[in-house]
Amino acid sequence: MKKISVIDWRIDDIMGEYIRGVVVKLHLTHEQEVMFKKNYGCTRKTHNELLNKYKTKYGEDSTKIPTKKELNQFLKESKKELPYLCETESTSLQQARDDLHKAFKNSLKSKRHNPPKFHSKKKTRPSFRQTIQKEKRPVKNNTVTLRKYGKVTFSTSVEYLDLLNHPNTKFNNITVYYDGLNHYASFNIKTTPPEQLPLTKIHIGCDINSNKNGWLVTSKGQKEFFDIYHENQMIKKINRLMSRCRKGSRRWKKLQKRLQKWYNKRTNQLKDYIEKLTYNLVKKYDTIIFEENYNTIKILIGGEQNMIFPLSRFIKRLKDKFQLYKPEAEGVQFVKSHNTSRTCHHCGHINKELKVKTRNWKCPKCKKTFDRDVNAAINILNRWFNGD
Structure with a gap:
């Protein structure tokens, strides 16, 4: 089976570890696929609603960076106005809130980063991200356990399967996305650096x-x-x-x-x-x-x-x-x-x-x-x- 390439990595000087991303292909049931697509839409809707509330409060051309507390209040208001947002997995909406806050900070740090924009259905890749509780392992053999969606089987190479099941591997978060044909999961993990x-x-x-x-x-x-x-x-x-x-x-x-x-x-x-x-x-x-x-x-x-x-x-x-x-x-x-x-x-x-x-x-x-x-x-x- 073809190996999945590394997405990203960085050295963690304190822990003596490095962070990398590994992508696997998911095999969903019909019910899981329907729930995933609903979560994709709700995550995009959350981003747009928070950005819209920000622009309504501060104006279209405002350069003020909203605090996490403000964005969290916007999220609570959006859930009350749109009850169907509560039907999806909650941490994925919180991650959309944190991503928006990071986009505001990046736009202030460097001119290379544009201010946050509304996500369109055609141009934005459907995705959502879930956090992992400390000392919990979401992967067992070739099965990943996702919040609210249960166990999902996946396929990858033997090398990356062993890496995900290694006892020293620590999971930070999981990003699920859809490329138009298949669903994939990207694991953000901490592991030991490779040999130099x-x-x-x-x-x-x-x-x-x-x-x-x-x-x-x-x-x-x-x-x-x-x-x-x-x-x-x-x-x-x-x-x-x-x-x-x-x-x-x-x-x-x-x-x-x-x-x-x-x-x-x-x-x-x-x-x-x-x-x-x-x-x-x-x-x-x-x-x-x-x-x-x-x-x-x-x-x-x-x-x-x-x-x-x-x-x-x-x-x-x-x-x-x-x-x-x-x-x-x-x-x-x-x-x-x-x-x-x-x-x-x-x-x-x-x-x-x-x-x-x-x-x-x-x-x-x-x-x-x-x-x-x-x-x-x-x-x-x-x-x-x-x-x-």
Whole structure:
């Protein structure tokens, strides 16, 4: 069975433990599925009601952060006004309240975080979160016990099943969500840190591209390709078929499930690829150097845009894995990106006439022939060594 990737982690210095997330697939009965979907809707409704009461009290453009006591009072009022909220699991509504309070605090701390917005049914992923009582273990073998919903069976790999059943594993909370086809549970757990990887004293430079030569090229000549062309073509095909059907018909609903399946497959492939590639890079190298001003790139396959690759997520996972597996290593470093492709790494001559489409070029001074991207990756590595 395919392993479920790690969602998140952080080191806990006091306890000597680290927090991670493990996702499992749930297998629900019909009654449980109905109750879950009701809880999804009530959690979203709670968020919107609390936000609406806040804006009614303080105004649309207010920057004041409400206290937990105020939000709790809003929650009590909402339960009186909407009695059906009391029919769902209570801690999930309290978690929605706490998430809203955290969103207000984050919007004040950094400009990157926008003020809280209303959750729409179409754009918000259906989910709810339950807390775990201290010294209680919700998992036994392949069964998880959820408040109000009873025992639910799940499936995952043997490795993660053993981790969830380990006596030293402590559970913080459980997030249940729906991806349009299946229900999943994400366990937030505390466990012992994994063994650290040995230092290799090997460093590489990495050049990021948007061409057929590989989206990532290293100074060692390694080229990385990520191809989901088939998945994209299937998504386009199903969208064309859906456009010919009446919306809401039986065939339209059947195609909608197929479409969601391909969307999920594409997303899971990307997550799995990033997790495996980042771990392998951290295992091999102590320092990985990139150019500054990275964001996203368009990966091309056969001259056609295949996808927009999330570079920010990729580099963040690299930093996380260095902190977890090699905290003493240099980790991810950055250098200036000016003329990395045009500069000959052998003699230092800058070829100002080099065009963007030229993938291989010959240095006019030393007569050496280079692969454009490998040459750029070597220059990136050399700039870090020279402290530029």
